Amino acid sequence: MxxxxxxxxxxxxxxxxxxxxxxxxxxxxxxxxxxxxxxxxxxxxxxxxxxxxxxxxxxxxxxxxxxxxxxxxxxxxxxxxxxxxxxxxxxxxxxxxxxxxxxxxxxxxxxxxxxxxxxxxxxxxxxxxxxxxxxxxxxxxxxxxxxxxxxxxxxxxxxxxxxxxxxxxxxxxxxxxxxxxxxxxxxxxxxxxAPVFSIGNYLFYADTQRLLLGSDETILTSKEAKLLSIFAEAPNQVIDRNRLQKEVWEDEGVIVGRSLDVFVSKLRKRLEQDPAIKIVSIHGKGYKLEIG
Structure with a gap:
């Protein structure tokens, strides 16, 4: 109420x-x-x-x-x-x-x-x-x-x-x-x-994979949490595509080319309630988490 x-x-x-x-x-x-x-x-x-x-x-x-x-x-x-x-x-x-x-x-x-x-x-x-x-x-x-x-x-x-x-x-x-x-x-x-990141209006608890916006809580998957942790540690910086694939998927041994793009798209939806946050694709390089 x-x-x-x-x-x-x-x-x-x-x-x-x-x-x-x-x-x-x-x-x-x-x-x-x-x-x-x-x-x-x-x-x-x-x-x-x-x-x-x-x-x-x-x-x-x-x-x-x-x-x-x-x-x-x-x-x-x-x-x-x-x-x-x-x-x-x-x-x-x-x-x-x-x-x-x-x-x-x-x-x-x-x-x-x-x-x-x-x-x-x-x-x-x-x-x-x-x-x-x-x-x-x-x-x-x-x-x-x-x-x-x-x-x-x-x-x-x-x-x-x-x-x-x-x-x-x-x-x-x-x-x-x-x-x-x-x-x-x-x-x-x-x-x-426990690492806690402030991403715009969100709070991200990396260890517990929790993403909070006010009283709304979202539980991320392990890969979503790993990917967001990398972005949160270096906001407004370009993260190399190869680095992202290696650190998130290195335990699986096999990296599917489109997997990174799919999970970046998922993160964009998780963060869409704050319009000041964007995950921008940098052609030929990788991605950047922009926080306005």
Whole structure:
């Protein structure tokens, strides 16, 4: 990953974190809290209408804890559980409150639970007991508790941002470490007295037959390495053709006339990424490694 890509990843991580924190803050602001209380009043009003009471004042609901609300009633009413479930669920769904919740209906003086049920749409396992049984008339109290979402969209943004920043930090550490590793390698090579030649932008390690251009490494054949060593020892000088053939192919006993030209052509391709380097043919004499 290059430097610009690393910065892009880091910037993306920061943006996702900001979006996540802003979304999280927005989800917990006063507007949402006020909306929840209004929905609770709407539930109370709809229940009284269902009971045929259109004149009794709606008692303000109270927030018991985060995601939990109490809806008290001053007037008595009876209800059929199925109808109560439908009224509350319709209002909650239409106002986009959390889909998983528990409802408990208690008596006013002893807080005894006379009816309760759970809507668990995420698990497709609603629990609604006592269905169809009419409940006697009382000034009931209704408690609605919503299941807190374990991982909201805002938290997804935050998690993704943290992962991207961690990835960017790791890549940045690797980029920063690479030059140090290269310098250490070069130092170790020199300490071992291995011949190292600087050829334009290339580094040539003759003993290990390695040709480096930045982080790109090429392993030369033994003959390519021998030939390049001769050129590197005498840059910008004409090397006699016979000398090159003798020193590179002397161990084989047989010298093929075109072999030298073939390997010079190969070296030209190895060095072609630096336009300042040329292996020039000197007619009737040999070759010269020119470094501009």
């Amino acid at each position: 290059k430097g610009k890509q690393w910065l892009l990843v880091a910037a993306s991580g920061i943006v996702l974190l900001l979006v996540g924190f802003v979304s999280k803050q927005t989800n917990n602001n006063r507007f949402d809290s006020a909306k929840e209380m209004i929905v609770m009043r709407q539930i109370a009003h709809s229940i009284l209408q269902y009971a045929g009471d259109s004149s009794t004042q709606v008692v303000p609901p109270t927030r018991l804890a985060k995601g939990s609300f109490s809806i008290p009633f001053n007037s008595s009413f009876s209800f059929k559980p199925d109808s109560l479930v439908q009224i509350i669920d319709r209002i909650i769904r239409s106002n986009h409150l959390p889909s998983d919740y528990i409802v408990q209906v208690t008596e006013p003086f002893n807080n005894k639970v006379v009816f309760g049920y759970a809507i668990l749409r995420s698990e497709q396992q609603n629990i609604v007991p006592c269905s169809g049984r009419n409940q006697p008339s009382f000034p009931y109290n209704i408690v609605i508790s919503f299941k807190e979402e374990p991982f909201t969209p805002a938290m997804w943004f935050i998690a993704a941002g943290i992962l991207l920043l961690a990835a960017a930090a790791f890549v940045g550490w690797r980029i920063k470490r690479q030059p140090a590793e290269s310098n250490t390698t070069l130092k170790d090579e020199k300490t071992a007295d």
